[in-house]
Amino acid sequence: MAKSKFEYVRLYELDDKLLKNVWMVVRVDGKGFHKFTTDHKFEKPNDLAALNLMNDAAKGVMSELQDVFMAYGQSDEYSFIFKRSSTLYGRRSSKIISTVCSMFTSHYLFNWNKHFKDPLIYPPSFDARVVLYPCLRDVKNYFSWRQADCHINNLYNTCFWALVQKGKLSTLDAEKRLNGTVSSDKNEILFSEFGINYNNISEIYRKGSTIVWTEKKCENGRIKKVLQLLTCDIIDNSFWNTYSASLDL
Amino acid sequence: MAKSKFEYVRLYELDDKLLKNVWMVVRVDGKGFHKFTTDHKFEKPNDLAALNLMNDAAKGVMSELQDVFMAYGQSDEYSFIFKRSSTLYGRRSSKIISTVCSMFTSHYLFNWNKHFKDPLIYPPSFDARVVLYPCLRDVKNYFSWRQADCHINNLYNTCFWALVQKGKLSTLDAEKRLNGTVSSDKNEILFSEFGINYNNISEIYRKGSTIVWTEKKCENGRIKKVLQLLTCDIIDNSFWNTYSASLDL
Amino acid sequence: MAKSKFEYVRLYELDDKLLKNVWMVVRVDGKGFHKFTTDHKFEKPNDLAALNLMNDAAKGVMSELQDVFMAYGQSDEYSFIFKRSSTLYGRRSSKIISTVCSMFTSHYLFNWNKHFKDPLIYPPSFDARVVLYPCLRDVKNYFSWRQADCHINNLYNTCFWALVQKGKLSTLDAEKRLNGTVSSDKNEILFSEFGINYNNISEIYRKGSTIVWTEKKCENGRIKKVLQLLTCDIIDNSFWNTYSASLDL
Amino acid sequence: MAKSKFEYVRLYELDDKLLKNVWMVVRVDGKGFHKFTTDHKFEKPNDLAALNLMNDAAKGVMSELQDVFMAYGQSDEYSFIFKRSSTLYGRRSSKIISTVCSMFTSHYLFNWNKHFKDPLIYPPSFDARVVLYPCLRDVKNYFSWRQADCHINNLYNTCFWALVQKGKLSTLDAEKRLNGTVSSDKNEILFSEFGINYNNISEIYRKGSTIVWTEKKCENGRIKKVLQLLTCDIIDNSFWNTYSASLDL
Numbered sequence: 004m005a006k007s008k009f010e011y012v013r014l015y016e017l018d019d020k021l022l023k024n025v026w027m028v029v030r031v032d033g034k035g036f037h038k039f040t041t042d043h044k045f046e047k048p049n050d051l052a053a054l055n056l057m058n059d060a061a062k063g064v065m066s067e068l069q070d071v072f073m074a075y076g077q078s079d080e081y082s083f084i085f086k087r088s089s090t091l092y093g094r095r096s097s098k099i100i101s102t103v104c105s106m107f108t109s110h111y112l113f114n115w116n117k118h119f120k121d122p123l124i125y126p127p128s129f130d131a132r133v134v135l136y137p138c139l140r141d142v143k144n145y146f147s148w149r150q151a152d153c154h155i156n157n158l159y160n161t162c163f164w165a166l167v168q169k170g171k172l173s174t175l176d177a178e179k180r181l182n183g184t185v186s187s188d189k190n191e192i193l194f195s196e197f198g199i200n201y202n203n204i205s206e207i208y209r210k211g212s213t214i215v216w217t218e219k220k221c222e223n224g225r226i227k228k229v230l231q232l233l234t235c236d237i238i239d240n241s242f243w244n245t246y247s248a249s250l251d252l
Numbered sequence: 253m254a255k256s257k258f259e260y261v262r263l264y265e266l267d268d269k270l271l272k273n274v275w276m277v278v279r280v281d282g283k284g285f286h287k288f289t290t291d292h293k294f295e296k297p298n299d300l301a302a303l304n305l306m307n308d309a310a311k312g313v314m315s316e317l318q319d320v321f322m323a324y325g326q327s328d329e330y331s332f333i334f335k336r337s338s339t340l341y342g343r344r345s346s347k348i349i350s351t352v353c354s355m356f357t358s359h360y361l362f363n364w365n366k367h368f369k370d371p372l373i374y375p376p377s378f379d380a381r382v383v384l385y386p387c388l389r390d391v392k393n394y395f396s397w398r399q400a401d402c403h404i405n406n407l408y409n410t411c412f413w414a415l416v417q418k419g420k421l422s423t424l425d426a427e428k429r430l431n432g433t434v435s436s437d438k439n440e441i442l443f444s445e446f447g448i449n450y451n452n453i454s455e456i457y458r459k460g461s462t463i464v465w466t467e468k469k470c471e472n473g474r475i476k477k478v479l480q481l482l483t484c485d486i487i488d489n490s491f492w493n494t495y496s497a498s499l500d501l
Numbered sequence: 502m503a504k505s506k507f508e509y510v511r512l513y514e515l516d517d518k519l520l521k522n523v524w525m526v527v528r529v530d531g532k533g534f535h536k537f538t539t540d541h542k543f544e545k546p547n548d549l550a551a552l553n554l555m556n557d558a559a560k561g562v563m564s565e566l567q568d569v570f571m572a573y574g575q576s577d578e579y580s581f582i583f584k585r586s587s588t589l590y591g592r593r594s595s596k597i598i599s600t601v602c603s604m605f606t607s608h609y610l611f612n613w614n615k616h617f618k619d620p621l622i623y624p625p626s627f628d629a630r631v632v633l634y635p636c637l638r639d640v641k642n643y644f645s646w647r648q649a650d651c652h653i654n655n656l657y658n659t660c661f662w663a664l665v666q667k668g669k670l671s672t673l674d675a676e677k678r679l680n681g682t683v684s685s686d687k688n689e690i691l692f693s694e695f696g697i698n699y700n701n702i703s704e705i706y707r708k709g710s711t712i713v714w715t716e717k718k719c720e721n722g723r724i725k726k727v728l729q730l731l732t733c734d735i736i737d738n739s740f741w742n743t744y745s746a747s748l749d750l
Numbered sequence: 751m752a753k754s755k756f757e758y759v760r761l762y763e764l765d766d767k768l769l770k771n772v773w774m775v776v777r778v779d780g781k782g783f784h785k786f787t788t789d790h791k792f793e794k795p796n797d798l799a800a801l802n803l804m805n806d807a808a809k810g811v812m813s814e815l816q817d818v819f820m821a822y823g824q825s826d827e828y829s830f831i832f833k834r835s836s837t838l839y840g841r842r843s844s845k846i847i848s849t850v851c852s853m854f855t856s857h858y859l860f861n862w863n864k865h866f867k868d869p870l871i872y873p874p875s876f877d878a879r880v881v882l883y884p885c886l887r888d889v890k891n892y893f894s895w896r897q898a899d900c901h902i903n904n905l906y907n908t909c910f911w912a913l914v915q916k917g918k919l920s921t922l923d924a925e926k927r928l929n930g931t932v933s934s935d936k937n938e939i940l941f942s943e944f945g946i947n948y949n950n951i952s953e954i955y956r957k958g959s960t961i962v963w964t965e966k967k968c969e970n971g972r973i974k975k976v977l978q979l980l981t982c983d984i985i986d987n988s989f990w991n992t993y994s995a996s997l998d999l
């Protein structure tokens with residue numbers, strides 16, 4: 004029953020249900036993190052505390068939304084994939100987008116002090132979108148896309164900051180130096196000029212973070228679902244085979 | 253240029269632009285705040301610190317998104333209205349919904365300690381939706397709807413908790429007692445049984461919180477835009493007339 | 502370049518692209534065909550000329566839109582399925598819906614005189630919708646749904662009109678008589694009272710019409726694609742296996 | 751109740767309701783009418799029979815859909831505007847688009863023989879789209895846009911075909927001759943070279959066709975709504991003022 008004569012304005016709300024039976028991927032991305040990471044003095048090119056915080060936030064989302072069977076994060080972004088059969092919020096697009104984004108934001112702030120000793124100077128925020136994928140090949144390629152992006156940016160940034168921090172180049176000169184180089188050139192610069200073997204760099208930087216639900220045997224013999232953090236390659240099919248029981252394939 | 257062969261998966265993103273030249277209203281609402289307010293021992297029926305925190309969060313959103321010309325909040329919800337001509341994020345629905353929701357969440361957590369001495373036990377979250385209004389009458393009625401909702405719930409809750417806290421009724425008996433009563437009955441109960449004149453109750457509880465941009469003269473003579481908090485009636489046209497310069501009518 | 506200062510009104514057009522890589526099914530259905538078929542004295546329960554006309558209209562659509570790999574029709578409706586990879590009109594929903602619907606309508610009128618000797622009394626029209634299917638199982642079940650609908654209605658109608666036309670019942674009495682009956686009851690009525698073996702009734706009435714592209718060897722040895730009309734069962738997997746080369750499975 | 755176990759496939763249908771309380775404009779446009787008009791030997795630059803047929807088709811649509819209060823047509827297109835409060839088909843986008851488009855197509859074919867002595871060689875079709883307009887200014891400018899388009903194309907085509915048909919230029923030379931010319935140049939060519947005063951050309955060619963509902967007094971004194979065809983300027987406000995009683999302003 005209408006509580007007031009004004010309630011008719013609800014009729015302007017439009018249905019925004021998403022197609023059934025396709026994978027829904029929600030990607031959140033930090034807003035203006037170029038400035039936020041600078042203001043909060045994140046280490047360059049990678050701040051381990053920052054990545055751990057992102058991972059905590061993602062775990063928070065997954066704990067609250069059990070239809071998310073996998074998440075992948077790198078830089079200031081995280082992608083969450085819902086199982087095809089999910090009926091969360093009747094698959095209402097705005098509910099799903101806003102809830103994932105709000106939970107991620109909330110866990111990010113809630114856990115800040117666990118990872119950073121200096122407090123937040125101002126509150127960071129994230130945007131989010133949802134994308135539908137109807138076939139498994141493209142689901143895998145979606146995550147491959149994000150991991151390839153991680154790799155490309157990380158190789159560039161690692162090289163760039165080596166040139167600046169160790170090579171004492173100006174940022175402009177570093178940029179010029181890298182202009183037009185391909186992967187092998189950057190690997191070579193790192194190795195010959197700075198003695199860095201790119202492949203020895205911490206995997207979390209090169210591969211990003213993947214979270215899946217796995218089973219763990221408790222002391223009492225019971226089996227419990229726990230969130231497991233991985234930093235492996237997810238482009239290769241071996242990941243999808245190894246974790247097939249955890250994934251909605 | 254494509255950074256990797258996987259980039260084609262972007263083509264699954266669909267355009268979600270909202271109709272031009274209509275007012276966009278984003279409403280955020282706390283998720284499961286029945287439990288959250290209980291766990292965090294919010295005062296009943298109204299917790300002033302909680303409302304002040306909501307207002308801070310809303311001011312945070314408005315400071316960051318200057319196309320929002322007015323906001324109205326009550327209970328665990330806040331509505332933000334964008335000027336008709338706003339082109340924020342090209343009016344992409346998911347960007348607008350997620351950004352407002354994330355900013356609100358972030359400011360809520362960021363300001364928690366300012367209002368509560370006990371820390372958050374767990375991170376709260378909000379959902380959000382956007383609704384389009386093509387005419388001014390319905391824009392006004394939208395806000396009237398929310399303020400009428402505030403009034404109806406607050407009168408009920410004030411009565412209910414008076415019966416329980418002062419009248420020593422069980423919650424079940426209080427519910428039964430109020431079953432079938434109309435506004436005047438509840439006013440009468442409050443007045444005759446508890447000596448409470450409902451109209452004397454703090455306006456922020458009865459009317460909710462409205463925020464608009466107003467102009468303030470600085471010491472140096474400059475005029476600057478500031479956020480002003482109101483607790484007035486917004487159903488009556490006098491609000492819309494008085495603040496017409498602040499509103500996109 | 503804008504031809505006039507008014508061209509900005511185009512900006513109100515919103516993108517309505519449909520998700521990539523899923524099957525698009527467009528179903529057209531006659532508007533108010535209860536009246537249209539009565540006014541045009543269609544035979545009851547089935548008018549063969551009317552069905553042949555529907556089939557001609559469907560063939561017309563398929564000839565013009567080669568991305569449609571299969572169509573199924575019964576009563577006053579026809580469903581067209583586009584191959585998953587179709588990029589027709591950039592998958593713009595309104596273009597696809599309107600074009601299929603308009604072509605169907607146009608071929609229906611164009612071919613009317615071929616099937617009916619009396620001219621049209623007034624112009625019939627159709628509505629159309631598009632539905633997306635991401636998986637093959639549901640594509641098959643979509644067509645099974647329409648064929649089951651054909652069967653259920655046709656058995657009922659056959660029985661009903663036998664009772665009226667041959668059994669001399671009033672339409673009201675025929676309705677009462679069939680109320681609560683199941684399939685086997687209706688088969689029994691047809692057989693014992695009217696000597697009709699339902700399974701001997703023309704297949705096009707019981708199964709509807711299915712159209713697919715098949716290959717035909719021409720006199721000159723060339724192979725050419727032609728539209729083939731079938732009246733077989735499409736619920737059973739044998740149809741899908743037999744015609745797999747013609748279908749986008 | 752589900753008639754068969756396959757009925758669940760209906761759940762894939764998504765709601766496509768259009769925003770309330772805004773004007774809906776449906777524009778239909780002939781598909782490939784460059785070819786269709788050539789094949790059917792339409793007169794150049796304007797075929798009066800063809801325009802009359804378009805107008806009959808539009809009147810047919812308006813007679814069937816009384817929520818359409820005005821229509822405007824030129825060349826191979828027609829625009830229909832629904833009153834803001836229309837709830838036709840619950841404002842379902844696909845229903846509205848497909849129905850208007852199908853009715854237009856059907857009336858076009860139904861009336862063909864009334865206007866052309868040669869029969870149709872093949873069935874023509876139309877596409878359709880719906881655009882929402884929230885304010886009157888833009889509604890007027892929408893129709894101004896289409897009428898300006900009519901004017902610009904008609905002036906060009908009139909000049910072009912005068913140069914070809916009377917001036918004996920090749921089509922290529924006529925195109926070259928007009929390249930870079932502005933309105934006044936074209937008026938001048940028409941006047942000085944062919945003695946044609948553009949303003950004396952039939953108004954239906956220069957202004958297109960507008961249809962509104964007006965009231966007519968019958969012999970018996972009753973007032974009846976009839977469709978009235980106009981060929982006046984609709985850019986100027988005088989049209990909107992004169993016919994304000996017929997329009998949903």
Ligand SMILES: Nc1nc2c(ncn2[C@H]2C[C@H](O)[C@@H](COP(=O)(O)OP(=O)(O)OP(=O)(O)O)O2)c(=O)[nH]1
Nearest residue numbers: 033034035036037040045046047048049050078079
């Ligand atoms: N120093 C540092 N910066 C980081 C780290 N992770 C991410 N960032 C920065 C690098 C980029 O400037 C930024 C992420 O790039 P985006 O393309 O998301 O741009 P941004 O967030 O500035 O703008 P946006 O609002 O997303 O359009 O975050 C880190 O671990 N350390």
Ligand SMILES: Nc1nc2c(ncn2[C@H]2C[C@H](O)[C@@H](COP(=O)(O)OP(=O)(O)OP(=O)(O)O)O2)c(=O)[nH]1
Nearest residue numbers: 282283284285286289294295296297298299327328
């Ligand atoms: N004690 C107390 N509770 C409040 C206050 N403001 C809001 N609440 C509570 C009362 C309601 O249980 C709840 C808001 O109602 P909602 O309809 O939004 O329900 P809830 O958030 O539980 O569920 P939802 O996730 O929104 O469907 O928040 C307050 O100042 N004090």
Ligand SMILES: Nc1nc2c(ncn2[C@H]2C[C@H](O)[C@@H](COP(=O)(O)OP(=O)(O)OP(=O)(O)O)O2)c(=O)[nH]1
Nearest residue numbers: 531532533534535538543544545546547548576577
């Ligand atoms: N006599 C006769 N009637 C037929 C034949 N095929 C279809 N019809 C009629 C039977 C139904 O009344 C009607 C189709 O049912 P619908 O559910 O589509 O209803 P209708 O088109 O009247 O309304 P609608 O505009 O689709 O909501 O067409 C036929 O072969 N012979």
Ligand SMILES: Nc1nc2c(ncn2[C@H]2C[C@H](O)[C@@H](COP(=O)(O)OP(=O)(O)OP(=O)(O)O)O2)c(=O)[nH]1
Nearest residue numbers: 780781782783784787792793794795796797825826
């Ligand atoms: N000869 C002649 N041609 C006309 C007349 N009215 C319209 N046309 C032709 C001229 C144009 O080639 C065509 C309308 O242009 P459109 O931009 O709609 O192109 P068309 O329909 O070919 O392609 P489309 O499918 O709409 O993208 O129709 C007429 O009265 N006489």
Ligand SMILES: O=P(O)(O)OP(=O)(O)OP(=O)(O)O
Nearest residue numbers: 032130132262265341344347
């Ligand atoms: O944010 P970017 O630059 O990585 O690119 P994007 O996220 O695809 O752009 P947008 O946020 O505008 O969709």
Ligand SMILES: O=P(O)(O)OP(=O)(O)OP(=O)(O)O
Nearest residue numbers: 013016092095098281379381
């Ligand atoms: O959340 P409620 O119960 O106030 O009602 P609602 O917000 O309109 O419901 P929903 O959040 O499901 O849209």
Ligand SMILES: O=P(O)(O)OP(=O)(O)OP(=O)(O)O
Nearest residue numbers: 530628630760763839842845
């Ligand atoms: O038209 P009906 O009665 O078969 O049912 P429907 O087509 O699903 O209804 P609608 O045309 O209103 O979508």
Ligand SMILES: O=P(O)(O)OP(=O)(O)OP(=O)(O)O
Nearest residue numbers: 511514590593596779877879
């Ligand atoms: O058809 P055109 O060329 O007039 O332009 P349009 O109709 O706006 O293009 P489209 O039909 O592709 O929307």
Ligand SMILES: [Mg+2]
Nearest residue numbers: 032033034130
């Ligand atoms: Mg971005």
Ligand SMILES: [Mg+2]
Nearest residue numbers: 032033034079
């Ligand atoms: Mg970012």
Ligand SMILES: [Mg+2]
Nearest residue numbers: 032078079080
């Ligand atoms: Mg980023």
Ligand SMILES: [Mg+2]
Nearest residue numbers: 281282283379
């Ligand atoms: Mg809610």
Ligand SMILES: [Mg+2]
Nearest residue numbers: 281282283328
């Ligand atoms: Mg809530």
Ligand SMILES: [Mg+2]
Nearest residue numbers: 281327328329
């Ligand atoms: Mg609430």
Ligand SMILES: [Mg+2]
Nearest residue numbers: 530531532628
């Ligand atoms: Mg129907």
Ligand SMILES: [Mg+2]
Nearest residue numbers: 530531532534
């Ligand atoms: Mg029908």
